[in-house]
Every structure is written in structure tokens, then in C-alpha cells.
Amino acid sequence: MPVADVAAIAGIALISALLVGVLGVIALWLLRRRSLMLQLCVVILAVVLAFATGVLAVAEAMYISPHDLLVVVVVTAISAVVALAVAVVLAMQLLRGVRSLQKLTHSVGDGERLDATGSLAVNADFARVAEELVTTSERLAAARDEVQLLDRSRRELIAWISHDLRSPLAGLRAMTEALDDGMADDPARFHRQMRRQVDHMTDLVDSLFQLSKITSGTLVLRPEPMSLHDLVSDAVAELAPVAQARSISVIERTSPEHTIVGDARELARVMMNLLANAIEHTPTGGTIRISTARENEVMLLSVEDSGIGIAHADLDRVFEPGWRGTDARTPGAGIHGASGAGLGLAIARGIVEAHDGVISAHQADVGSRFDIRLPASLASAP
Numbered sequence: 001m002p003v004a005d006v007a008a009i010a011g012i013a014l015i016s017a018l019l020v021g022v023l024g025v026i027a028l029w030l031l032r033r034r035s036l037m038l039q040l041c042v043v044i045l046a047v048v049l050a051f052a053t054g055v056l057a058v059a060e061a062m063y064i065s066p067h068d069l070l071v072v073v074v075v076t077a078i079s080a081v082v083a084l085a086v087a088v089v090l091a092m093q094l095l096r097g098v099r100s101l102q103k104l105t106h107s108v109g110d111g112e113r114l115d116a117t118g119s120l121a122v123n124a125d126f127a128r129v130a131e132e133l134v135t136t137s138e139r140l141a142a143a144r145d146e147v148q149l150l151d152r153s154r155r156e157l158i159a160w161i162s163h164d165l166r167s168p169l170a171g172l173r174a175m176t177e178a179l180d181d182g183m184a185d186d187p188a189r190f191h192r193q194m195r196r197q198v199d200h201m202t203d204l205v206d207s208l209f210q211l212s213k214i215t216s217g218t219l220v221l222r223p224e225p226m227s228l229h230d231l232v233s234d235a236v237a238e239l240a241p242v243a244q245a246r247s248i249s250v251i252e253r254t255s256p257e258h259t260i261v262g263d264a265r266e267l268a269r270v271m272m273n274l275l276a277n278a279i280e281h282t283p284t285g286g287t288i289r290i291s292t293a294r295e296n297e298v299m300l301l302s303v304e305d306s307g308i309g310i311a312h313a314d315l316d317r318v319f320e321p322g323w324r325g326t327d328a329r330t331p332g333a334g335i336h337g338a339s340g341a342g343l344g345l346a347i348a349r350g351i352v353e354a355h356d357g358v359i360s361a362h363q364a365d366v367g368s369r370f371d372i373r374l375p376a377s378l379a380s381a382p
Helices: 003-030 036-062 066-109 124-180 187-216 228-245 264-280 344-354
Strands: 224-227 249-253 259-262 287-295 298-305 358-363 368-375
Touching: 003 036, 036 066, 066 124, 124 187, 187 344, 224 228, 224 264, 228 249, 228 264, 228 287, 228 298, 259 264, 259 368, 264 287, 264 298, 264 344, 264 368, 344 358
Parallel strands: 249 287
Antiparallel strands: 224 259, 287 298, 298 368, 358 368
16 A cells, blocks of 8 residues: 555544544533543543544545445444443443442441442452552541540549549548537547548549659650669568558569669559559468569569459450449558559559550469560670
8 A cells, every 4th residue: 555545544544533532622621520420421432433433534535435435334333332332331330339439438437347348349449449448447446446445444534533532522621620610529630530631632643643644655764774673672671561461471583683774763663553552452361472584685574462363354454544443433542652543553554665665464373463574674684
């Protein structure tokens, strides 16, 4: 075929396709705010018409026989109609996938969990988007559960703290009124009771302040090399009179070689809280065992008591602020600075985690056991 004929054919086809393409672009711009299905139909129609127009224009220019031209027109028209029908069916299937994605998106926004993506098997891209939506919904659901748990814990804490403050305040008011009215038979005893109530509220406020620093991230640590042996010995020596008064034996199994780098003051508070908690829940004549050990690059500090233990369902809740393991709203008096408001273990967890450590509660053979794992000091002996 001569080059001139090829150029003429290419020019006719190109001009026909460009004219239809320009009309398609104009139509899409006019329908830019309409439905996706209508826009897909315009795209499909523009493609088919561009092809058919080029074929017919070239055929009309090349073929002289009316019979042959009619054959080309009929074949092109039938092919165009069939192509349009097939394209519309495929577009409707694609549109169903888009609508399914819209439903999934609304479900994620409404807080529903997405369990399956079988209705989105239109193509691999939609399937991947659906999987991402399912993963996002799971993360959002987990975040909502965590927020609800924190909100419930916050409400319980506020209710318990309010009661814990109301009780001593009511007692103080009653005693001060009795003293003012001269109704107190033993003013010295009233003053001692008032002092105990004030000390209890001071401990409670101090615990709340410490917990607020932990939760707000404003707790400042002053790390230094320290011995777990000294940490345990100091706490046991301070609480020994309380344990002896209850006939509770405290057994230490520590080593001076077990050292860490941490804030001695804050970790001493953790040790005091754990030991006071153990003493409070150990019956008369019971035993408390405190031990330290090295596990590779981690130091383990364990406090085990012979009390009634902790229910398995409550092991994950013992570190929640305000949790006392009972529905009673009246706290105990606390041991040696403990507020008795259920904040000691929450504070202990916050301090341990601030040291990049982990604290956990377990059921022991008799009673319960609390384990603290802290990074070992480089100066520690192997």
C-alpha cells in the first residue's frame, strides 16, 4: 500500500477519534457532579464511538462498493452495541464494589466491627482497600474498648475517692463540733483521732498527686546505680513492726550483686506499696517471701504472700486506679503511708513502666505473687 494511502487512513482515523474524544471530555466536565455510573457510561460511549467513527470514516473513504460499505457499517454497529452492553455490565459490577466500599466506610464511621470482605471480590485493588478498612475497624474498636475501660476506671476512681474524702471529712466535722460544744469527754483522744484522719487524707492526696504525675507524663526520674538488696532491706526494716504485730514472717532472698539503674526514691515507693499490700492481705501467722534474680539482661524482683490470692479474672484489673478487689466502698486505714484507696498498685505500675520495666500479678501456690522486671545494670555481676 502506498505511503500516501497509509497516511490518509491514519489521518482520517486520528481526526475522527480526536473529535469524539473532545466531545467526551466536554460531556464529562458537564457531568462532573453526577453519579459515577453516568460518568462511566460517557467514558465507555466515547471509547466505542471513537473506534466506530474511525472505522466508518475510513471505510467510507476507501470502499466504492455500496455493498461492502453496508457490510462494514452493519458489522461495526453490531460490534459497538455488544461492546457497549458488555462494558455497561462490567461497569455496574465495578460500581457495586464502590458501593460496598461506601457501606464499609460508613460502618467504620458508625463504630461497627467488619468481619468479612467476601462481597468486595471485584478486583484485587478493592479487596486490599476492604482489608485495610477491616484492619482499621479492628484498631478503632480496640481503641474504643480501651477508652471505655479508662472511662469506667475514671468514674469508679472519682466515686471511690469522693467517698474516701467524704468519710474522714464528716468525722472531722463531727469531732470539731463536739469539741466546740464542749461535748467531748476526752479532748485528747478526739485530737488523736483528728490527727489520724488528717494523715489519712494527706496520704490520699499525695497518692493522687503521684498518680496524676504518672498519667500526665510529668514524672521526673533521677536514675543512678542502686542495689535491689538495699531496696528490699530498707522496705522490710521500715515495715517490720507492722509485720511483727500481725505475726507475719518476711523472708528475704536477695543478693548484693543484683543492681540496676533507677530512681531510688521512686522504686522505694514501689517496694513499700508492694510490701504493704502483701502485709495487708496476708493473714496472721502468714509468710511473705521477697526474692531477686537475674534473667539474662533483666532483673526480677518478686513479692509473694500467703494470703487469699487474687481471682484469675481480676489479675488484669489489679493495677487499675481505685480497684480494691471488692465492691465495698469503705477503704482500710492503709499501712504506713498507704492511702487504702486502691492507688498503690496503679502507682507502682506507672513507676515501673517509667523505668522501662514490667510489673505483673500472678496466682501463687498459696496467695499471690507480684513480679517486677527491670533492665539490669551494666555494672551487675553475671
